[in-house]
Amino acid sequence: MTSGNFRWARLIVSIVLFSMLAACALPRSGPNKAEIYASSVQNQGDAFVVSVNDRVTRATAVQPALGFADEFRDAGMIGSDTINAGDRLGLTVWENVDDGLLSSGPVKQTILQEVQVDGTGFIFVPYAGRIRAAGNTPEALRRIITAKLEEQTPDPQVEVRRIAGDGSTVSVSGSVGAQGIYPIEAPTRTLSAMIARAGGIAIEPEIAQITLIRGGQRSKVWFQDLFRYPEFDVALRGGDRILIEADTRAFTVLGATGGQSRVTFNTQSLSVVEALAQVGGLSTNAADPSGVFVLRNEPQEIANQVLGRADLVGDQRMVYVLDLTAPTGLFLARDFAIRDADTIYVTEAPFTQWSKIVGALTGSLAAVGSVGTSASTLQGDF
Template sequence: MAGLAGCATLPSSGPTGKQIEQSAAAPKDGSASIQLVQIHAMTDLPTPSTNVSPTDLLSRHADTPTDMVGPSDILDISIYEAGVTLFASSGIASQASQMSTPGVQVQKLPPTRVDDMGDITIPYVGSLHVAGLTTSGVETVIRKSLTRLSQNPQVIVTLSQTITNSIIIGGEVSRPGRLVLQTNKESLSDVIALAGGYRGSSKDLMARIMRGASSADVRINDIIEDPALDIRIHPGDRLMLVDDPRTYSILGASGRVEQVPFRRSSVSLAEAVATAGGTNPNLGDPAAIFLFRYVKNAKGQETPQVYHLNMMQTGSYFLAQKFVMQDKDVLYFGNAAANQPSKLVQLISQLFSPILTVTSAVSVIQNSNN
């Protein structure tokens, strides 16, 4: 009886189911009680978390044309003049710029960079503000500025290097760097493909989209299952592909204790229990399967919550198939209270086993001498 009274001090893989229920209802440290949900029916299962559309988290972005001009863009500017020309009389135009049509000359200006204020400088005109205009709009501004200086000038502007209509993509892609959007209708999966595709496993990759001061995360595997998450990418966005595998932890009296990565986008509790090797028949209690998780309340605050599943009941196996695991869940197999006396017997056996072995060896030696 004295030995049985000391069973509580024997080594254990963790608390029993009753101990977890008691500590959740009345924590010894005086903190608030933790909600414990008994899973008996489908209505007791937690609602699977729905993927929030990244567009709800990112700042609104107005549609922009593909040829919009902005700071740091490099422009190629060609000015055509007929008759007595401004640039020819000034010596700027070269012989190579002479066109076959008599009296018409073209002057191609050196590559012109749009400065940080959104301005460019044109000879004999000065500074012109062009940021936010399309290339055709820049042509109109330059042509009007030359009207009083040249006879019927015509201007052609093209984008040599595009910064405004581009994004930065990095992380787990084959070709990180600056990517120019050719249509301004490219989706998330489009730009990943244009960057050479992703590296690694899609189930472990998360795309982080940064737009101004806001950001949103999208898992690559979720895009495959829900095309609505394949949102449109806008100029100026920054995209980072991060290797961020989802995992859950297995603790307690299970067949194995470890951190397990998600093999697919969705893993059920039944699959997680099977991956853990089930309850250890020598230590665990199948009636004490617990899952620990943080959930968000109505105010958006994370609160701890515990779910209890009794695998000794037939219906629990069906419920476990509908219980969806989440990232960073902790699956705990409760320790069986009934195995404590057997532990005491094992401990006593381990203590006296060396003595019995020595006694047996001495007896054999004595018998052999006789």
Template sequence: MKFVVLTLSVGVAGCASLPNSGPTRKQIERSVLESNAEVPIRLVEIKTGADIPLTSSNTMKPALIDLPPPPTDMIGPGDVLDINIYEAGVTLFSNAGGATGSGGQAGQLVASSGVQVQKLPPSRVDDNGDIMIPYAGRLHVVGQTISEVEAIIRSSLRRLSQNPQVLVTLNQAITNSVIVSGEVVKPGRLVLQTNRETLSDVIALAGGYRGTAKDLTLRIVRRNENVDIRVNDLIETPALDVRAYPGDRLMLINNPRTFAVLGASGRVDQVPFGQSSVSLAEAISGVGGTNPNLGDPAAIFLFRYVRDEQGNEVPVAYHINMMRAGSYFLAQKLAMQNKDVLYFGNAGANQPSKMLQLVSQLFSPILTVTAGVQTVQNGK
């Protein structure tokens, strides 16, 4: 009997330090009020529809400015040009690789009948935006269109040749292109044929994306600025699907969205989004809800960072009491976001339950032994 009393005393004394799955609702509210002034935490009670934060689809603005499309034949560094020069009468060029007639010397003007054409070797625009034309020298063509380059070459040869005509075509387009990489079927350089192709058009022209749209992020690098857009948001929000601009670099990244589940729930885990959008109600049910032995349905919290009007990240704790019938409707409207923390508060009244469980575990072997002894005695 002394052993039983001693064991019970130890067990009861240990109840003060019974393990918890996390803080209770009152403990969280108290810690929020006592939070450091340098990192203040906002506590928002979800009681009406006005308390629900706006979803990304309601607040999302175009991440990039929809720039007006430049001319599709604008010349820039790296472009390769094919140049043909047509001459009639007195010619400066000829098909003979610089020979100007029988017994003539290169560079001499020669009268000939008909029209002669000289195809120059492919001319690559250098880093300074220049090309070299025989007899005309170095010409600056960057930022010019094909027709403007033809006019520049024709003007430079006018005093050297009799009414030369110039035809320029784009052999390799570097300026009027974008680089597509990552989770696409055909990564590489893609020439914009119309300069009106949108971001989703570029993905389609690259063979489409690989994987699931809800797990993909499109990263656009434009003029030293990085912008990330979820592919699902790109599909569902047309305002985000702006035109690609020459020089853009687009990368599709496999970046699944997840939220963490902590506290007294049926499952403590990092949970991926099962679909493009997940409500708080779906998140709660997906992880098994509140643990009936440990949790408090009135103490469900959603922790996330929210940007204020100045663009600063502010920690916000949303509290919803699922003991109210109206909360089940509100939970269907509150959308989960990437990296959210869903916390199920520990029930403050579960300590007596734990103590009873402990006492039951302590006495269970004794009761079993006692029952066995009585059985033996009765058998005698």
């Protein structure tokens, strides 16, 4: 075979390889801008593609609203000495006679070390009978017992002591310094005070959420809001359960970025700029800064507002487009809020795909040249 034939063979092989590269999809991180726009509702697709502007930013700036229900906020403070079912009391009775109802001989004092308040709120005192203790203060209960005993012994003196009880307790669990069951006492009658009693939170305050469960009701609030809004520092009730846990919201980042992963929120609110910064920003070698997309299932109320419509029903697939190269692009990305389950996708620059084609083609031509050289060597040998 002559050298001219080999040159023609190389040219033909090159054309064939180039055609194959053009026809085949080269490796890439996802769809390009044209393909995303082609999937829009305007092009018979199933997603609305919307360019982000100030109006869109305001319409989509919705963050989870956390706060205690009125039932929690309107509950009054329990008195520090109020007796509750399950509490334990200490009683001492002095009688002004030698042979009393409860005492005899020279000892005129009777001590009842621990009297349990039963589940219905009553206690039993000898000769005074069954007395309701729950809801009373120790002083009020003292007067009630004294009045009962006066009917049978002259001028009795009664002392009632409230021992730290089992009834007025709350449980604190989750990300706290010391999980456990704690009594409601004078210094720990509010939510923030009880959390401090349990050693404080063990996670970043920015992402800490407090859930308060009372009977069949539950409400959740941001930890920092306990101090921003005094009405959220609610009064506690016996049997309350307090759960401290980290924010579970997360978003996903794909495409030409510093890292592709599922990322949890590290603040209560998060913008596109902050979200991209968490994964190392855009890839300087591959990203197209004019093709930053946020994919989201938007509730119908917000979708109608964004699109200026009123006929959409149910959640809508929305693709928000950010062009960071525009004069206000970075400002819009700084103001556009990311929400739970969002997907941020950054397209590759056209140059990146061209570089891949050139690289693949150059490698293929080198392989063809190697084959041609080998063929020439073999021809010379023969």
